[in-house]
Each structure stands twice: as C-alpha cells, then as structure tokens.
Amino acid sequence: MTTPPPSDPFAAAPGQPEPVQQKKGGGLLKKVGGFVVLVIVAVAWKFGVPYLTGDAPVHAKVGECVIVTGPDNAPEVETQDCSSGKADLYKVAEVHEDTFDPNKCDRTKYSGLAQQLGSDKFVLCLEEVAAK
Known part of the structure; x- marks a missing residue:
C-alpha cells in the first residue's frame, strides 16, 4: 500500500481554476516609492504649511501698502488698501530679492524690512503713509 502525497492547502479543488500565486519581491521598489512619498510630504509640509x-x-x-505688526525679531506683514487710513500703514517703495540685508534700502528715505522663508528671502523698503 502506498501513502498518498501530502495535500497542498493552496491547491485548487477539483474542477476549480488554479489559484494565482502572488509574486514575491518588489520590496526595493516599495521602499524607494515610500521614500519618495516621504520626501514629497516633507517638502510640501516645510514650504506649503506656512x-x-x-x-x-x-x-x-x-x-502696495502693508501693515507691520509683531515683535521686531519676528515682524508680521499684512497687505492693506492704501486708502484705508489705518495707523502704521506703509507703502512699498522698493523690493530687493535674494537678500536679507535691510541696508539695501536708502535709510534716509525708507525703513528696511527683511523677510525670509526657507530660501526665499527679500527686503521690503517701506515709506510711511500719512494717516488721513
């Protein structure tokens, strides 16, 4: 008497199609894809959220006119209508790109306000708008 071969738990029942075998591998592709997604999310968070x-x-x-509020070491700038008549209203006279040096502005005429976010840096040269 012969012993029947052990049954395969993944074998198809008689009359049923063969089950599809899942391929193994692709782990490197998944890891690289996951890393790329992580980098995209990090960049979007750093530059998009602010x-x-x-x-x-x-x-x-x-x-354009702006109002400057907040402390000197972290000023907040908000655009405003130049005819609003609000106190502390300034008109942008010059904009200097790719610098963080407020001395780029003619200090006898304007106040220099440096702004930076990541690699985007610029200086706004502001002149005070007379209150109405």
Missing part, C-alpha cells in the same frame, strides 16, 4: 496658515512672509510688490 503659506496655507498665513505664517509666510508677505511678498508685497512696489506700490
């Missing part, structure tokens, strides 16, 4: 939450510096253009 803009979405309003913590990003205002990159006002020449001719």
Whole structure:
C-alpha cells in the first residue's frame, strides 16, 4: 500500500481554476516609492504649511501698502488698501530679492524690512503713509 502525497492547502479543488500565486519581491521598489512619498510630504509640509496658515512672509510688490505688526525679531506683514487710513500703514517703495540685508534700502528715505522663508528671502523698503 502506498501513502498518498501530502495535500497542498493552496491547491485548487477539483474542477476549480488554479489559484494565482502572488509574486514575491518588489520590496526595493516599495521602499524607494515610500521614500519618495516621504520626501514629497516633507517638502510640501516645510514650504506649503506656512503659506496655507498665513505664517509666510508677505511678498508685497512696489506700490502696495502693508501693515507691520509683531515683535521686531519676528515682524508680521499684512497687505492693506492704501486708502484705508489705518495707523502704521506703509507703502512699498522698493523690493530687493535674494537678500536679507535691510541696508539695501536708502535709510534716509525708507525703513528696511527683511523677510525670509526657507530660501526665499527679500527686503521690503517701506515709506510711511500719512494717516488721513
């Protein structure tokens, strides 16, 4: 008498199609893909969140008006209508890109306000708008 071979738990029952064998491997591709996703999320978080939450510096253009609030070591800038008549209203006279040096502004005419977020840095040269 012969012993029947051991049954394969993954074998198809008679009359059923063969089960699909899952391929092993692809682990490196999954790891690289996961790393790429992680890098994208980190970059989006670093540069996107401040803009979405309003913590990003205002990159006002020449001719726009702004109000500057907050402490000297972390000023907050908000654009305003130049005709608002609000106190502490300044008009942007010059913008200097790729610098963090407020001395780029003619200090006899303007106040220099340096702003930086990541590698984006610039100086706003501001002149006070007379209150109405």
